[in-house]
Amino acid sequence: MGTSATNGWRPGLVALDVDGTVVDRNGGLPAAVGEAIGAVVAAGVPVVLATGRSWHGTRDLTELLGLPPGLSVCSNGAVIVRHPPEEIVQAITFDPREVIDRVEEFAPGTLIAVEEIGRGYRLNQPFPEEDLTGEMIIQDVAQLGALPVTRVILRDPTRSAEDFLGLADLLGLRGVTYFVGWSAWLDIAPEGVNKATALATVVAELGVAREDVLAFGDGRNDTEMLRWAGRGVAIGDAPAEVREAADAVTDRFADGGPVAELRRWFG
Numbered sequence: 001m002g003t004s005a006t007n008g009w010r011p012g013l014v015a016l017d018v019d020g021t022v023v024d025r026n027g028g029l030p031a032a033v034g035e036a037i038g039a040v041v042a043a044g045v046p047v048v049l050a051t052g053r054s055w056h057g058t059r060d061l062t063e064l065l066g067l068p069p070g071l072s073v074c075s076n077g078a079v080i081v082r083h084p085p086e087e088i089v090q091a092i093t094f095d096p097r098e099v100i101d102r103v104e105e106f107a108p109g110t111l112i113a114v115e116e117i118g119r120g121y122r123l124n125q126p127f128p129e130e131d132l133t134g135e136m137i138i139q140d141v142a143q144l145g146a147l148p149v150t151r152v153i154l155r156d157p158t159r160s161a162e163d164f165l166g167l168a169d170l171l172g173l174r175g176v177t178y179f180v181g182w183s184a185w186l187d188i189a190p191e192g193v194n195k196a197t198a199l200a201t202v203v204a205e206l207g208v209a210r211e212d213v214l215a216f217g218d219g220r221n222d223t224e225m226l227r228w229a230g231r232g233v234a235i236g237d238a239p240a241e242v243r244e245a246a247d248a249v250t251d252r253f254a255d256g257g258p259v260a261e262l263r264r265w266f267g
Contacts, residue, residue: 011265012212014040015073015199015225018051018061020218020253021235029064036262037065043266048202050195052076052179052187052221056118056134059083071205076179076189076221077198078150079117090201091117093148094175094190100145102171103154111155114144121153128157152176154186161185179221187221195221196228214265216250216258218242233261 016022016037023029040047047065050073051058058074062083071089072081080090096114103110113123113132120134122144132153156164164186168178177194179187195217203210215222215229218238223245226232234243236252243249250261 009230010212011040011045011214011231012208013046013048013203013206013214014262015048015050015195015213015215015229016258017195017217017219017222017225018049018053018058020237021216021257022049022065023061024253029061030257032256032259034065036259036266039266040262041066041068045266046070046206046208048073048199050077050199050215050217050222050225052181052219054115054117054121054134055079055081055088056120059086071202073195073198073202075115075117075150076177076187077194077196078189080198080201086118088117090198091150092190092193093150095145096149096152096188097145099152099171099173099176099188100141102173104141106170107154107156107167109156111157112141112144113153113155114149115151115153117150127155131155150190152188154188156184159184179219181219181221195225197224199225199228214261216261217246218253218257233258 022033047067048071049058053074055074058072069084078092082089111125111127113121115121120136121132122137122139124141161180161184164180164184175191176188211230213229214231215225216233217226218235223242226246232246234246234249235257236249251257
């Protein structure tokens, strides 16, 4: 838990989850959200997108928001990118073979993808349309596990999110971190890597104190970031455990999401 936002505190950096925080589930950016983020940029305060999205799924949004050259946290913290010009500042990888082997054993038929930074994904079979973006390369599971990766994505459109929580427990994998998405989606990242660990690297480079970070999120993969930030704010739609991890809870996305909190600090 961080600041109670008293005693003259002001944000020195704003970290924003993307899906369900800045854009809707279809990728649409509400005008009020864009304008509120624009006010942060106009104030000269760094805005850092901190997302489970890959970099190639984040790049266009940095441009749509009019963000100045800076850093983005992608792939749930495994990847940090400076843009423009594009530079991969950090890419933390792990050996995906154990994950893939266990999924094949315990949950055959699960869709499996591994990320190719800045390009797309290698996957065992097509995912539902619009789940993933970029170049898609179909490979067998041996090929998927042949190289270190920044993350493995597991997807099963026939399972519920609750089923996937059970799958995470069943797999009992060591050396990875699980992030269950808003649907039956499981991101597996390198051990100890999350949005907070990546943001710690970002603020160190920018010379901003952790206590001065204002962070927003709505998903289970945001809990570490919300606890870590000087002021962590959960979107009203967030699950109970995410709201409990935050210092404050703001409006539901449909009612403005981060807008009121951003306007509190940036007019």
